[in-house]
Amino acid sequence: MQRVVVPALLVVAAVMFMWAPYRIDAAPYESTMGLVQKIFYFHVPSAMTAMLSAFVCGFASVFYLWRRNPKADHVALAAAELVVVFGLIVLVTGPLWARKAWGVWWQWEARLTITLVMWMIFVAYLLLRRFGGPGSEVMAAAVGIFGMALVPFVYWSVNVWRTLHPTTDVARTLPPEMAGPFWWSVFAFLVFYAGLLLVRVRLERARAALDDAYVLLEE
Amino acid sequence: MSGWIRRAGSALVAAAMIGLPIVLSAQQPQSEFVPADTLPQEVLPATPLVFAAYAFVWLALVVYVFALWRRLGRVERELADVRAKLGPARS
Numbered sequence: 001m002q003r004v005v006v007p008a009l010l011v012v013a014a015v016m017f018m019w020a021p022y023r024i025d026a027a028p029y030e031s032t033m034g035l036v037q038k039i040f041y042f043h044v045p046s047a048m049t050a051m052l053s054a055f056v057c058g059f060a061s062v063f064y065l066w067r068r069n070p071k072a073d074h075v076a077l078a079a080a081e082l083v084v085v086f087g088l089i090v091l092v093t094g095p096l097w098a099r100k101a102w103g104v105w106w107q108w109e110a111r112l113t114i115t116l117v118m119w120m121i122f123v124a125y126l127l128l129r130r131f132g133g134p135g136s137e138v139m140a141a142a143v144g145i146f147g148m149a150l151v152p153f154v155y156w157s158v159n160v161w162r163t164l165h166p167t168t169d170v171a172r173t174l175p176p177e178m179a180g181p182f183w184w185s186v187f188a189f190l191v192f193y194a195g196l197l198l199v200r201v202r203l204e205r206a207r208a209a210l211d212d213a214y215v216l217l218e219e
Numbered sequence: 220m221s222g223w224i225r226r227a228g229s230a231l232v233a234a235a236m237i238g239l240p241i242v243l244s245a246q247q248p249q250s251e252f253v254p255a256d257t258l259p260q261e262v263l264p265a266t267p268l269v270f271a272a273y274a275f276v277w278l279a280l281v282v283y284v285f286a287l288w289r290r291l292g293r294v295e296r297e298l299a300d301v302r303a304k305l306g307p308a309r310s
Contacts, residue, residue, distance in 0.1 A: 028254035
């Protein structure tokens, strides 16, 4: 089943990504920011994917702590790695947009700071899994839940605190000629994310099977 | 005493005159994007920034997919080798 679903997801995502630049190019310039606002079409979908992945990691961690199910642990670890990948894209494309739109690369305001902290929490999760030794998955699960708890703060920070960052109303109020390419990119990122998550879980399952096989070999 | 009050009053008025424009001119967060027909006059060229952003996204995703595929291939090959050593009964 997965041998069909994963290639299908990745092919759909690849086609959507290849078509995305044409749709983004056809979208109108934003009146105050001009050309640089086009970064929005990949920056925000990356952020949405990273936040979704943080939720996947958090819920899988809760399930792991509750049932000690290794499959939940594999999902949590895979999702945490994808938070770091998509979060890195957000943290690199954001400053490139800000440099032109705000005149600075970075501002220590609520949205940017909390996003950076959330990303560092998931980096800590991966470091814990890599160097924490046996039993680190329990502590990492707690870290994953803590990382997930930051997602609502990241999302609502622009509405609650005074900040330069555009508010969450932007996506909802987009005119159709901007909304089309934006939701196209969002869907491309989500399809790609689903494919990557399945592959990454498969890697973790193979690693667990390899560990078991080595134990059997030594006995 | 009245001189002190007058000086304090003048200081307050001066502070308000300086502070009010700063408060009023503070940049408000954008709550909607409005399409424009023409590209406004650019001071800092946006093209390299947009190009760098999209190039980074594509590069990061391609590198990650490549690394993931290599890791998966390595682990699955090693698993197949160990299972072959174990034999069909124990694997």
